[in-house]
Amino acid sequence: MEISPADVVSRRASTWDGIKVEVVQSVTHDQVEFRFRAPCHLLLVYEEGVRDEGETAVGGLPPSTLRTLRRKLTFVPAGHEYREWQRPRVRSRIICFYFDPAKLPIHSDASPTAASLAPRLFFENNVLWDTAVKLAIAMEDGCESEHYCEALGVVVAHELLRMHVNLQRRRPPARGSLAVWQQRIVAAYIEEHLAEPIPLNVLAKLVHLSPYYFCRAFKQSFGIPPHRYHIKRRIERAKTLLADPASSVTDVALELGFSETSSFSAAFRHTAGTTPSEYRRTLA
Structure with a gap:
């Protein structure tokens, strides 16, 4: 990941088979920019972070100006572009996981393929966040057990894949309503972007529907219109x-x-x- 200017953050990294983990921490309150696009997956775990100004964008999703980033996560699939700039109010601390798609722990037909992994911006997942923070602490404490740290990295990979499997499950919808998987995606997106305007066409695009049909199906499913x-x-x-x-x-x-x-x-x-x-x- 490219970070500029480079001297406003500290970086510490460890690498295992197919996984690289990097802890990126702001050392000043100066504006900083992040850029990433590579043939590997990127998971960003925001352990700390409040910004006075800033914007985050992942290819294919609307950009976000969310200010309080603590406990948020962002997933950037291989080949997608990630851009972020911020002027931090509280010094940020981000745990970055880089996964080699060829070495992800996929063991069944139910697991998503690399091509099916979708970008997600500022979502929440307690298991992923807690495990990532535990790994970062172990790295900084100079944990002597490389196997322990590597195992935590594998747990993060498994949980990431399990999350995508759950999002992709399809169940027959009630007549005229959203499918269960569509309800989950839309509800999660709204929850993750409560502080921002959410255009109707953005929600409709997430579940591959026209705005007109989406609005009707949403009301049928949730009992009230999206707004x-x-x-x-x-x-x-x-x-x-x-x-x-x-x-x-x-x-x-x-x-x-x-x-x-x-x-x-x-x-x-x-x-x-x-x-x-x-x-x-x-x-x-």
Whole structure:
């Protein structure tokens, strides 16, 4: 992966058969750019990271300006382009896994092929994140057991493939509704991009449908249109954030992508039937 300027990060790497793991950590708050395109797969695990400004793009997906990157993951299949720039508020720490497609642990017809692995931007997976962080700590502590570190890398590869298998499962849909695999992909994408505008055509493209048919099928599956579902999920996330007394209503509004506290309060009242401040008082 190309990083510029090179002196704003520290890099530490280890390599095993078919797997390379690199811990990339910011050492300043200066703007930094990342670029990658190679015949290997790349998994980025954001252990830490909050940016004042920035954008991340993976070929085939809409770019994201998400600010809080901690616990997020991004997958870049071999041959796809990854670009990111950021001005970090909190020094970022990214664990990068490079996988040789020819040596991935594929043992059955149910496993996805290299060609079928799809890019994913800023998703969450606790097993992948926890295992990656455990491996990074072992590397930095100078773990004497190379076999232990290599085993953790293999676990990450297995979990990555298992995640893609689950996403690709097909089940017959109810008449006029989205298939289960389509529901999972769309719901996960919305959850991963709550703080951003999500155009209807972007969601439709994810599940290979026209915007018109997608909108009808989505409502049939979820009971409400995509836009209302997106707002509802933002407000549900807001309720969780409001439970933290250290976060102000304005902080919560900004984290969820509202440019003004007033627009956040209006959306919250419309969905929850009360204002954010009133809701917080009920938690006391």
